[in-house]
Amino acid sequence: MALAKSPWIIHVNCNSCNGCDIEVLACLTPLYDAERFGVLNIGTPKQADIMVVTGSINYKNVNVLKNIYNQIPDPKVVLAVGACASTGGIFHDCYNVIGGVDQVIPVDAYVPGCCPRPEAILDGVVAALSVLESKSQGKIKGKDVKLKGNEVPSNA
Amino acid sequence: MLKTTIMLLITAPILFSFLFLALGKSLYKFLAWAFFIVGVVSSIMLVLDGTGKVEVAGSSFALFENIVLILEVLVILFVFYVSAKHKSWPTLALIAIQAVIAAYSYMNVAKVESASFNIDQFSQVMILIVNIIGTAIILFATGYMDHYEKHRHLDRQKTFFFSMSFFLAAMNGLVMVDTLGWLYLFWEITTLCSFVLIAYNQDEESITNAFRALALNLIGGITFSLAIIMLSVKFDISNLSAIGTSSTTAAVALPVVLLCIAGFAKSAQMPFQSWLLGAMVAPTPVSALLHSSTMVNAGVFLIIKLVPAFANTPLGIAIAVYGSFTFVMCSALALSQRNAKRVLAYSTIANLGLIIASAGIGSPLAVAAAIMLIIFHAISKCLLFLCTGEIEHTIGSRDIEDMSGLIKKAPLLTMLISLGMISMLLPPFGVLLTKWVSMEAASSNPIVSIFLILGSALTTVYYVKWLGTILSSSMDKNAVHHLKPETYFPLSFLGLCIVVTSILVFPIYDYFIKPQVTTLLNIVNIVPTVSGQGGQFTSEIGAFAYAVIFIVFALAILIYLATKNMFTPRPAGYYMCGENNLEKDKLMFRNGIGSYDKSSVSNIYLQDIFEENKLTTLGYVISILLIVVALVEVVVL
């Protein structure tokens, strides 16, 4: 119950072009005011509930993402914001890009768009809240992601 | 009965010092244990014997008087010898002056017919401190010195233990004797012993510092002997206790100031503070001995004994301002120090300043605070010094920054030193209680109370900084940890003493301090009356509820233990923006070029604002000015 009323988000930028980041921040401005849902933008994963990821995953930042994911206490949900975070977007076939966020960590909600509108992001957060609540009731734990997975080439 | 105990207290340490000389190093451990037990038993015996005066007269007096004379000559000759050998001209000049004064007083000053020992509650307290804490330090030293000497290729343990034990004998004499002439001998012996101990390493630095200590203490010695001559020639006073009760309180002011200056020099107050900082070159047990139970306490002991002579006079106010000035200045100096031993040294000087300030205020509550602060400060500071020494052996450094993560390397040691620090700055422990009492007592004097307020905020800052650093966890574990009973027993014992004395603060006050204050200030009842009911230290102007805080401390730990497993703790790494290097070191992170760096954070030392040289110069100027003002005030009025 209380979980859905106080979602604190941590914003992780993986290789994003900053388009989505600006829209995420726009959510916090007076016009959209995400705080009316209790949303706070928190700096540390230790205190976050929702991980908002923008941008595609590449070999350089994959461990950073996994590391931060592991440091968020349960229950937690992941929200992939934008085309790149959802699928890899226009960068999907670059030599260094692994793909969307769901290639390395489990994602609970996707927000499509390049870049998505703030209303869409807020919708995504609200959608993630019900997932968060059900995870809390079912005591579903996020899995501990191994840092060196098979998506990382051995020489990276 | 009292007489035998007094003799035992002086002769037993001397006996042990010669045993240390005679026996081999392998037996030191047993000797130290025996000494510790003898010290504890004999000091408790003295307390049980009660108070009183013991006269030494007749043939035994003549014998002792001759011994004293011979020893005095020997002390002077020894100082002549070492100063000439090391070509230390200042000390040579000072000892020459001293010799002249001694010769003058031998020829011109009337001889006393008897000597006396005056055992009051304050002496009992001092004897307990000297013999229990002092012998605990010697016990610690037996476990410490082997390792210390191995590193420095020294073999001077015989001299070391001889001087340490002799020091205790001199200190025991100093706090019991009432005749000024004899007191002076013990005073000079402590100076000499500290000189030998500071010069222990025999390298250039330690010898320079030892001579500085000697020179500054000789200045104190000279003012002391001048005061003795003045008192005996002009006022026919030869006993310490007679100064206060003398009907001509205002007239004896000049010798009292001279005695106070001797006390300031011994207690390393502001213009004389450099000797105590220089004394840091000696092994840690020496610092612990000088700082907590013996040397510096001799100075404040003398000043508190003189309280009746200056209580509620302009001189008293001058002394209070002077003491509180040292308190705030040295607390500010400690703020910018990274070297743990220097922090402790400045903290000692600051606390002694607080004691002197309380003595200067001269109200019953303030004098009680001064005596209590001597007790609590001695225990806490001794623990802190010994722990710092042990930390130095564990991690090989005395820099506060290097101590980060100590809780993982040496948990027991860290807990003990944390207890020591907490007892210095937080309620309900004794040092804070006395600070509280002296603040309340000082509230009638604006300058003193503002100095105390600033100083106490600075004190909190430099201790919290250090406390946080040692309690912070890091994953680096390359430390040698040796648990020896000789070292850890004294440490744990002192930790226990802190807690027990803080819990028993009111019985201690009632048994030792209240009667002492009433005799010192010659009053019937202490006003405001202090009561200890309901675990509170209550007076009319305030209440210190120490029992409640102890209970709450215990409660907090219980709550923590009870809730610890309610929310299953899940260990995780540090947040390093996701760039941790989890294989090697949890505090390492990947930097911009893909290699790994170790993160390190240093405390804030404010070295630009509280710069040591600048502040020291300022301190010299103001403190010398304050002493001159006190002198002028006395001469003019």
Next chain:
Amino acid sequence: MNSLDIAKIVLVLIGAPILGCLLAGIDRKLTARLQGRVGPPLLQPYYDVMKLFQKDNMVVNESQNLYVVMYVVFVILSLLMLVFDADILMIVFVYTVSSVALIVGGMSTGSPYARIGSSREIMAILSYEPILILYALAIYLLTGTFKLSALDNISNPLLMYIPLIFISMLFVMNIKFKKSPFDYSTSHHAHQELVKGMLTEYSGPGLAGIEIGHFYEYVFLLGLMFLFWKVNIIIGLFIALIAFLFVIIMDNITARVYWQWMLKLSWTVLLIISVVNVLYLYVAKIKLI
């Protein structure tokens, strides 16, 4: 201890966090309104705490939550002592224990961000501690005792004699509420430079404990302001409210400053005006009893 005292204790233990929670809620709502936003519901701080209790207890150091318990317990103790009119100097010292516990707790995690935050918070102690004790000294000078019970017997409010200390105390409130411009040790808004400062490594129930401690602390600090006009409860509460609004407005109209700047402000301006006020009391020899 009679039944009335026990009732008082229970009331403080239960009532203070509710009041503190409402204050925190008002703070967030008001801040949002000042920024032209709708803002979170009034009970948002309550939801936050309830949520944090449902989260995992993630720790970097087994003992880090001990300091949280210490912090909360000693804040409660200082509040209780304030309610029971204990010795003001003692209250300040007990309150220092709680601040020290939080600082040491931050440092004990060993995280570089937490240690930076804690170091800055230590400097905050240097700025506000002397002013708090000067406030205690001023109360002594006016009433002849450090016991707060004496404030029941006076007819004129303290504020009339120590206005300069009141001004300093307003800034002390700002420092202790950890609000802008003095929110350099831990803040929601400083995560670009500090992450979460002192509290970076706290999560779940540990952080919930700290939040509850903050609720008690809000009430305690406003209680200190209330003392300025204790002779009339309504005006006293009004003064406390003014102080609270001052903190919120300062929070919204100022930007975060360096800790050096705060130290300078406090030791040059605030400390000096407080000392002047105390010296005035010495010279004028005003006694309210």
